[in-house]
Amino acid sequence: MERPRHKTTRDLKLGNRMRLLRTLYFDGPLTRRDLAPATGLSTASISNVTSELLADGLLREAGKLESEGGRPQVLLEVDPGHAHVVGVDVGETHVQVELMDLRLGVRAGARYAVAPGRHDPDTVIEYIVSGVRSVLDESDGTQVLGVGVGMPGIVEYGPDGVIHAKTFGWDEVPLGRLLMERLEPLPVHVDNGAMTMGQAELWFGAGRGADNAVIALIGSGVGSCIVTGGGLYRGSASSAGEWGHTTMEVRGRLCRCGCRGCLESYVGAEGMIERYRERGGPALPDDEEAALECLLEDGSEAARSVLAETVEYLGAGLADLLNLFNPELIVIGGWAGLRLSQRWMDDIAAAAGSYALSQPFQRARIVPGRLGADAVAKGGATLVIEHFLGGGRRAV
Numbered sequence: 001m002e003r004p005r006h007k008t009t010r011d012l013k014l015g016n017r018m019r020l021l022r023t024l025y026f027d028g029p030l031t032r033r034d035l036a037p038a039t040g041l042s043t044a045s046i047s048n049v050t051s052e053l054l055a056d057g058l059l060r061e062a063g064k065l066e067s068e069g070g071r072p073q074v075l076l077e078v079d080p081g082h083a084h085v086v087g088v089d090v091g092e093t094h095v096q097v098e099l100m101d102l103r104l105g106v107r108a109g110a111r112y113a114v115a116p117g118r119h120d121p122d123t124v125i126e127y128i129v130s131g132v133r134s135v136l137d138e139s140d141g142t143q144v145l146g147v148g149v150g151m152p153g154i155v156e157y158g159p160d161g162v163i164h165a166k167t168f169g170w171d172e173v174p175l176g177r178l179l180m181e182r183l184e185p186l187p188v189h190v191d192n193g194a195m196t197m198g199q200a201e202l203w204f205g206a207g208r209g210a211d212n213a214v215i216a217l218i219g220s221g222v223g224s225c226i227v228t229g230g231g232l233y234r235g236s237a238s239s240a241g242e243w244g245h246t247t248m249e250v251r252g253r254l255c256r257c258g259c260r261g262c263l264e265s266y267v268g269a270e271g272m273i274e275r276y277r278e279r280g281g282p283a284l285p286d287d288e289e290a291a292l293e294c295l296l297e298d299g300s301e302a303a304r305s306v307l308a309e310t311v312e313y314l315g316a317g318l319a320d321l322l323n324l325f326n327p328e329l330i331v332i333g334g335w336a337g338l339r340l341s342q343r344w345m346d347d348i349a350a351a352a353g354s355y356a357l358s359q360p361f362q363r364a365r366i367v368p369g370r371l372g373a374d375a376v377a378k379g380g381a382t383l384v385i386e387h388f389l390g391g392g393r394r395a396v
């Protein structure tokens with residue numbers, strides 16, 4: 001039988017180190033004096049731990065702050081170049097791999113277009129592995145902490161990273177384990193792409209500082225990340241946030257999940273393009289991202305009716321989020337969501353207002369994502385950084 005484990009001095013020291021590092025990562029730069037109230041550690045502990053972290057190269061000095069009547073205080077921050085992380089976005093149209101510093105600054109990247117219907121695990125794994133290897137060559141000897149992957153579908157959050165992705169035809173694929181076998185000794189973390197994008201927007205983007213928010217991902221498909229009390233809400237088996245498969249119309253359009261009338265089949269890029277074709281719009285390129293761009297530019301009757309309808313369905317879908325979760329903020333991201341919100345943010349918000357209860361609608365802001373089209377990959381990197389810091393933003 002395993003003996004109960006007592007905390008040793010070493011555990012406490014490690015705990016103090018993590019707490020300080022996390023505080024500086026999320027709230028830095030700070031002076032040693034600021035760190036006492038922010039971490040609850042004693043002045044002596046702060047002095048010891050910051051000296052260690054500076055000596056190890058995890059922290060760096062970031063200028064000085066004049067203090068009244070005393071010596072100027074040195075500002076400390078986590079050195080973003082101390083280590084690198086790899087973030088991966090597995091989308092329906094592409095696999096994107098990026099090497100980033102600890103502040104998610106991109107140092108190198110690799111992108112593979114994925115042909116429709118070529119989403120079998122072997123192909124996707126091959127793209128990821130080859131992308132990771134190519135960006136590792138650019139890391140210039142800097143330590144790489146690990147690989148974080150954002151995937152469509154339901155991801156069982158755990159060491160094997162088991163994926164259930166109906167649109168990819170994947171059922172119980174242990175992607176995390178399969179990638180770890182190929183990428184040893186790098187640790188690999190896998191999560192749903194909407195979750196990774198949500199965490200990146202929450203840490204460094206439009207969601208920064210929000211306690212109750214929803215980050216909506218609109219690409220070929222539609223998902224969301226629900227933030228409650230500052231943390232991600234996963235539900236009982238990690239599938240919370242499948243907003244794309246909430247019903248907008250009973251007996252409506254057939255969705256890729258097999259049900260009818262899901263939001264995704266109206267608002268996702270694939271659903272928009274399909275409806276446009278059914279209405280006899282002019283021919284579009286095969287590439288889905290290029291096709292949506294043409295649809296947005298096209299002034300034809302088919303395009304105008306699909307876009308007007310999409311704005312209304314999206315507004316109604318956002319109204320459901322407002323009524324259910326009463327968020328202070330909704331962020332619209334994903335490659336298609338960013339394009340829609342750049343052009344029609346006011347119309348989308350007005351449509352949300354016409355379907356939502358007025359109290360939750362008036363409390364909330366609806367804004368476009370700030371991290372751009374690679375927010376899912378950036379979010380993949382946050383999975384690795386979260387482990388490095390011994391927990392997320394609220395783990396202190």
Ligand SMILES: [Zn+2]
Binds near residue numbers: 255256257258262
């Ligand atoms: Zn569906």
